[in-house]
Amino acid sequence: MGKNKENKKSIVNSEAFPGILLLASTILALILANTQLDKFYNFILYDLKIGKEFNLHLFINDFLMAIFFLVVGCEIKRELVYGKLSSIKQASFPVIAAVGGMVVPALIFTLFNYSSGFEIGAGIPLSTDIAFAIGIFSILESRLNISLKLFLLTLAVVDDLLSIIIIGVFYSSHIRISGIIIALIIIALLFSIRFFNKRNKLYPYLILGLALWIAIFYSGIHSTLSGVILAFSIPVLQKKDRKKDLSYKVQHKLEPFSNYVILPLFAFANTGIALGGNLNLAKDYPLMIGIILGLVIGKPLGIMSFGYLGSLIGITKKPKDTSWYDVLEVSILAGIGFTMSLFISEIAFAGEEVELSVSKISVLIAAVISIILASILTSIGEKIQHKK
Numbered sequence: 001m002g003k004n005k006e007n008k009k010s011i012v013n014s015e016a017f018p019g020i021l022l023l024a025s026t027i028l029a030l031i032l033a034n035t036q037l038d039k040f041y042n043f044i045l046y047d048l049k050i051g052k053e054f055n056l057h058l059f060i061n062d063f064l065m066a067i068f069f070l071v072v073g074c075e076i077k078r079e080l081v082y083g084k085l086s087s088i089k090q091a092s093f094p095v096i097a098a099v100g101g102m103v104v105p106a107l108i109f110t111l112f113n114y115s116s117g118f119e120i121g122a123g124i125p126l127s128t129d130i131a132f133a134i135g136i137f138s139i140l141e142s143r144l145n146i147s148l149k150l151f152l153l154t155l156a157v158v159d160d161l162l163s164i165i166i167i168g169v170f171y172s173s174h175i176r177i178s179g180i181i182i183a184l185i186i187i188a189l190l191f192s193i194r195f196f197n198k199r200n201k202l203y204p205y206l207i208l209g210l211a212l213w214i215a216i217f218y219s220g221i222h223s224t225l226s227g228v229i230l231a232f233s234i235p236v237l238q239k240k241d242r243k244k245d246l247s248y249k250v251q252h253k254l255e256p257f258s259n260y261v262i263l264p265l266f267a268f269a270n271t272g273i274a275l276g277g278n279l280n281l282a283k284d285y286p287l288m289i290g291i292i293l294g295l296v297i298g299k300p301l302g303i304m305s306f307g308y309l310g311s312l313i314g315i316t317k318k319p320k321d322t323s324w325y326d327v328l329e330v331s332i333l334a335g336i337g338f339t340m341s342l343f344i345s346e347i348a349f350a351g352e353e354v355e356l357s358v359s360k361i362s363v364l365i366a367a368v369i370s371i372i373l374a375s376i377l378t379s380i381g382e383k384i385q386h387k388k
Contacts, residue, residue, distance in 0.1 A: 019135020073231025100306025179219025
């Protein structure tokens with residue numbers, strides 16, 4: 001009994017567990033959406049409303065995901081201040097690789113979707129899911145070069161930062177100038193708090209952060225950006241002062257809620273695809289091919305090519321004690337777009353049920369293929385190592 005309890009604790013506390021929860025939530029959503037329970041699933045997510053529009057689906061995608069981006073934003077800021085992104089030498093390889101891992105998928109998607117009417121979906125195959133990718137890395141850890149775990153994490157963080165910018169620039173509509181003006185005033189107040197907040201309290205940031213979310217939601221810019229802006233306004237102190245470091249407190253108090261509640265809820269709310277629905281692949285196949293090839297082929301190709309060229313001309317250097325085959329294995333995992341890819345799908349094809357379903361199915365297929373490819377490559381790599 002004691003050993004069973006210890007095993008359960010180790011699984012729950014492992015880095016793989018958030019990925020397992022995401023997978024379980026996805027399977028549950030797919031079951032509900034493809035059985036007689038689909039009406040129950042849709043009723044909970046869409047029909048239970050507060051006011052005219054605010055339902056559970058919107059609450060998860062716009063409010064809870066703002067909290068997810070707050071956690072990610074705190075992590076990004078801490079890495080920029082004194083972490084893996086704080087020096088050019090430390091950051092250059094994963095940053096250059098991350099840029100390549102976004103440029104090449106965008107080019108592949110555009111190649112298949114130029115003048116197709118689906119160009120707005122170019123942002124879908126650009127990102128790497130931190131929780132899912134790190135979860136699969138942890139499962140395959142014995143076969144992978146452990147030093148590349150930091151590379152994958154940094155790559156995914158840079159992906160998220162660039163994706164957040166892309167969402168703000170390309171996926172916002174019905175802009176209200178008054179909302180933007182109010183948001184800018186609140187942002188100025190947020191970045192001024194540190195000069196007056198002598199007692200180092202968190203609540204002024206949280207109160208203004210909520211006001212910022214309301215203002216950005218009203219403005220028409222995607223409200224999840226409020227989470228990142230709030231994260232960047234919260235001061236970061238040196239590592240030795242973590243008890244006073246508000247950014248550290250926010251990140252580590254909200255991280256379990258983000259990993260174990262928000263992300264599974266997001267997966268549950270956004271992967272309930274009716275597989276037997278009215279999909280028109282004869283018309284939508286460019287969209288599907290663009291997303292799948294963008295994630296499965298484009299991500300690793302972009303990461304490897306930009307990383308190699310950067311090393312070749314001397315502006316960056318791959319981590320010590322790693323081979324290019326090791327980098328390739330981890331680059332394949334970057335094709336697991338999932339959370340951010342589904343999120344951008346929801347924004348890009350809002351109100352277009354068929355295209356949204358095709359996008360989501362494509363993201364899921366790409367994630368499965370990437371996991372299978374990573375398993376095959378790591379198995380081959382392990383056999384080669386044993387032969388040496």
